[in-house]
Amino acid sequence: MAKKNSISEALANRRDDIQSQWTGELKSSISTSAKGRLTSAEAADQAKQFLDLLHPALQTLQLDDINGSEWSDVRAFLDDLSKRRVLAGFSSDETAMFIFSLKRSLFDALKQEFSGDAMQLAESIWQVTVLLDKLGLHTIKSYQKSREDVINRQQQELLELSTPVVKIWDGILALPMIGTLDSARTQVVMESLLQRIVETESQIAIIDITGVPTVDTLVAQHLLKTVTAIRLMGADCIISGVRPQIAQTIVHLGVDLQGVTTKANLADALALALKRSGVSFTKH
């Protein structure tokens, strides 16, 4: 059984060799895959920082468990690295290669250090492999987490972007819906529309579904719920922008839209709404 701190000693002795070899490997992988997203100077700097953090962590002899407090600095560095690589547009394997490319240089260093003792060498290499695998997996995990954060943020922004309630006439609101309707979105749409009806005391709300790609039973049910809620508040609702394809689907699905005013396009809906509010135009 190899003494664990002998690995950290070996690394400390060969630190310069490891760093230069690793930097070389990072540089060569960058020149093929990264192409301008990361300079070789940055990569060398990151390698140096990582080795600086790795050394004190190795000295604590906690090689089995990288979730302990001894490894918190290393983990924080890898989290930060993954986050930056996500933003720079790296793929997950390219990000993980940062850790895995260290293997070669570490193994070489251990080989030279324990050249006379095969048992010691095998044991050390095994321990280092396990450690680096764990660190690599941690990197991938935080890479994925960063990516999910980005997706969540974009989803939130999309939700806010896609539900504008527009006042198009005194007492008439319009809501152009864009994109697929799911439960979460319908909830947001319904709430903001009802809120605006109260604020503006609008009698009529037009929901335009021109931008809704497909209507299935669930979407139709969501629409009906919104219409009912609007009616309960004391306002009227017109659904416009029903495309021929969607009209066919609704009838085929057997969705009952009776009692809901529907129009083929927004102009017709607006004309009807104006007529109901007693507004009329004459051409000159």
Add this chain to the structure above:
Amino acid sequence: MDRIPILRMGEFLLVTIQVDMHDQLALRLQDDLTQAIDKKGAKGVLIDISGLEMVDSFIGRMIADISGMARILDARTVLVGMQPAVAITLVELGLSLPGVATALNVERGMQLLRNTLDKADADSALER
């Protein structure tokens, strides 16, 4: 025990619910309102629920019931000022209150009541 006041305005009755309803209060209102319609010969009932922040299925059904009872006693009911949260809750509970007329505020509610009564009068005049 507290109760919800029922005000008389000409041939209409005005009920404003300003507190959160509990079941006893709702049942009491049902009683009081039907008796008031009968005694005063009211033709319309206007229920203002703008102060109501929370509903459950019981209160939702009670509102529908009141409307049905008033109808039998020959009075139209208009529900005004429902809060968005209340509307969403009722829809989620599956209570769409069919047959209950609604309006955004008291003023529009009054207008709606007058219009329906005028129309009813015109219809009965035609029948004669």
